[in-house]
Amino acid sequence: MEAIGVDGLRKRYGAVQALDGVSFAVREGEVFGLLGPNGAGKSTTVRVLVTLTTADEGRATVAGHDVVREQAAVRRAIGYVPQDSGVDGFATGRENLMLQGRVQGMGGRDLRARVNELLELVGIADAADRIVRNYSGGMRRRLDIALGLVHRPRVLFLDEPTTGLDPEARVAMWHEVERLAHAEALTILLTTHYLEEADQLADRLAIVSQGKIVVEGKPGELKAGLRGDAVHVELARGEVERAQAVLGEAGATPEQVLDGRTVVARVDHGGRALPHLLAALDGAGIGVESVSVSRPSLDDVYLYFTGRDFRTEDRGE
Amino acid sequence: MTAARHTWFMVVRQARNLAREPIWIVMMIIQPMVWLLLYGQLFKNVTRLGGFGTQSYITFLAPAIVVMNAFFGATWSGMSMIADLEHKVVERFLATPASRLSLVLSQIVRSALTAAIQAVIILLVSLALGVRIHTGVAGWLVIVLAAILVNSAFAGISQAIALLTRREATMIAVANFIGLPLLFLSTTMIARAQMPHWMRTAARFNPVDWGVRAAREVVLPGTSWATVGWDLLLLLGLTAVTAAWATRTFHAYQRSL
Numbered sequence: 001m002e003a004i005g006v007d008g009l010r011k012r013y014g015a016v017q018a019l020d021g022v023s024f025a026v027r028e029g030e031v032f033g034l035l036g037p038n039g040a041g042k043s044t045t046v047r048v049l050v051t052l053t054t055a056d057e058g059r060a061t062v063a064g065h066d067v068v069r070e071q072a073a074v075r076r077a078i079g080y081v082p083q084d085s086g087v088d089g090f091a092t093g094r095e096n097l098m099l100q101g102r103v104q105g106m107g108g109r110d111l112r113a114r115v116n117e118l119l120e121l122v123g124i125a126d127a128a129d130r131i132v133r134n135y136s137g138g139m140r141r142r143l144d145i146a147l148g149l150v151h152r153p154r155v156l157f158l159d160e161p162t163t164g165l166d167p168e169a170r171v172a173m174w175h176e177v178e179r180l181a182h183a184e185a186l187t188i189l190l191t192t193h194y195l196e197e198a199d200q201l202a203d204r205l206a207i208v209s210q211g212k213i214v215v216e217g218k219p220g221e222l223k224a225g226l227r228g229d230a231v232h233v234e235l236a237r238g239e240v241e242r243a244q245a246v247l248g249e250a251g252a253t254p255e256q257v258l259d260g261r262t263v264v265a266r267v268d269h270g271g272r273a274l275p276h277l278l279a280a281l282d283g284a285g286i287g288v289e290s291v292s293v294s295r296p297s298l299d300d301v302y303l304y305f306t307g308r309d310f311r312t313e314d315r316g317e
Numbered sequence: 318m319t320a321a322r323h324t325w326f327m328v329v330r331q332a333r334n335l336a337r338e339p340i341w342i343v344m345m346i347i348q349p350m351v352w353l354l355l356y357g358q359l360f361k362n363v364t365r366l367g368g369f370g371t372q373s374y375i376t377f378l379a380p381a382i383v384v385m386n387a388f389f390g391a392t393w394s395g396m397s398m399i400a401d402l403e404h405k406v407v408e409r410f411l412a413t414p415a416s417r418l419s420l421v422l423s424q425i426v427r428s429a430l431t432a433a434i435q436a437v438i439i440l441l442v443s444l445a446l447g448v449r450i451h452t453g454v455a456g457w458l459v460i461v462l463a464a465i466l467v468n469s470a471f472a473g474i475s476q477a478i479a480l481l482t483r484r485e486a487t488m489i490a491v492a493n494f495i496g497l498p499l500l501f502l503s504t505t506m507i508a509r510a511q512m513p514h515w516m517r518t519a520a521r522f523n524p525v526d527w528g529v530r531a532a533r534e535v536v537l538p539g540t541s542w543a544t545v546g547w548d549l550l551l552l553l554g555l556t557a558v559t560a561a562w563a564t565r566t567f568h569a570y571q572r573s574l
Binding site: 047050051052053072075076078080082084085086087088089090091095099100102103104105131147 | 407
């Protein structure tokens with residue numbers, strides 16, 4: 001069954017066309033990633049889906065409910081973990097969770113037990129009765145996620161779950177999300193501008209750029225669709241042009257040059273082609289210092305489908 | 318009924334957060350004392366001018382200080398809404414079935430509750446300073462009610478301004494702008510008989526003065542319950558209007574998201 005269905009969403013903020021016809025579908029039980037640079041329209045899409053705002057055109061359903069006509073039902077069915085937290089910094093973690101449960105219609109022993117369970121589940125039980133203002137960034141993020149889960153939602157929206165976390169905390173959060181998705185039998189829609197994050201977490205993902213979905217699919221398929229691995233050849237004496245010519249003749253497609261001495265070339269089945277490429281370079285008398293083969297990354301996918309470099313675009317916004 | 322329950326949850330949240338700020342509690346208790354003692358001393362001899370209905374200026378002043386304090390508290394009540402907007406607490410609740418009305422009403426109720434507690438404290442201190450409330454328990458109730466209503470009425474305005482501007486600096490400017498003029502355009506510190514004619518007329522339209530009049534009426538002898546009732550009714554009407562305005566601005570805020 002379809003947990004989220006999005007059909008032709010458009011939304012304008014003044015002169016900015018934030019959403020320019022966004023459509024995608026998320027299956028039940030799936031972790032779906034919306035990947036794109038800042039300002040691409042990911043958060044706006046989520047805000048429409050969680051009933052915080054409405055689109056100018058198009059329609060969307062979450063857990064089978066229309067996000068405009070059945071707002072109350074949507075709000076009961078979803079958990080929303082916004083990008084900028086929204087936790088009450090002057091209350092304790094437990095108090096935040098209890099209140100969240102109460103406005104979701106829970107109460108009594110059920111709520112207390114659920115709050116204890118979640119505090120354990122996200123690993124902040126020791127800090128449960130401390131004021132949130134004194135939490136670390138990672139603990140705060142865990143509390144945010146717990147807040148989204150109190151009422152046992154079917155669909156969880158994670159808007160940039162690891163933005164602002166240090167790399168270590170980020171990896172810990174990835175494991176956490178994977179574990180929660182499983183433990184709570186959740187459908188998760190996650191937005192991120194970290195390629196690694198989408199790669200790691202999403203069963204399927206859609207790349208969003210300038211208010212549109214550019215491509216949708218499994219991370220592996222998208223990368224495989226690029227046909228070709230990247231071969232990095234570090235040259236001993238920096239004969240870049242000759243090396244590129246030799247690699248080209250040997251059936252690889254030379255691309256960019258890094259640091260003036262490493263040639264990057266794309267080739268089908270890098271592992272199989274490598275001996276052949278090395279033999280050709282050797283035959284031409286070109287000394288090789290080191291060589292590596294890498295599978296295409298989502299960076300490559302983004303570049304391929306949008307024609308723009310992801311990191312440049314992300315910084316630009 | 319959901320709205321009432323959710324309002325209560327939100328009031329508890331805000332009150333608990335405030336109660337955790339020791340400095341805030343100290344300020345909340347000491348500030349009205351300062352008004353009472355400072356003004357009480359400063360204008361002690363002013364009753365000689367006549368028209369105060371009592372020789373004891375502190376007796377004249379005490380009920381008005383209760384109302385003035387409630388009024389000042391109300392003008393700042395939007396600050397807490399701005400903090401919630403800034404920290405996205407409001408947005409988080411908007412993505413839940415939380416009653417929309419409760420998000421605004423709770424701010425007003427919390428503000429009024431604070432004013433009521435302060436009213437009781439001021440009255441107790443006044444009692445120690447020799448102030449006698451002529452109408453007894455009924456008088457106490459009227460004064461606390463006047464404080465609650467004046468506070469709610471202006472808290473509604475403060476919330477609306479908070480939701481319209483969403484900026485602390487603007488909020489502070491507005492609070493300062495309306496605070497002192499409305500205080501001096503009322504009989505808080507001076508008898509009506511001693512006010513210039515135009516000010517007397519202006520005071521008639523000042524909701525702060527409605528509260529002061531009702532509160533003072535029950536303290537001094539010769540209480541006119543009709544005046545008290547009428548003033549409280551006016552305040553109640555105003556509260557309904559400003560609360561409705563605050564709610565409307567909240568809907569406008571939601572649409573702006």
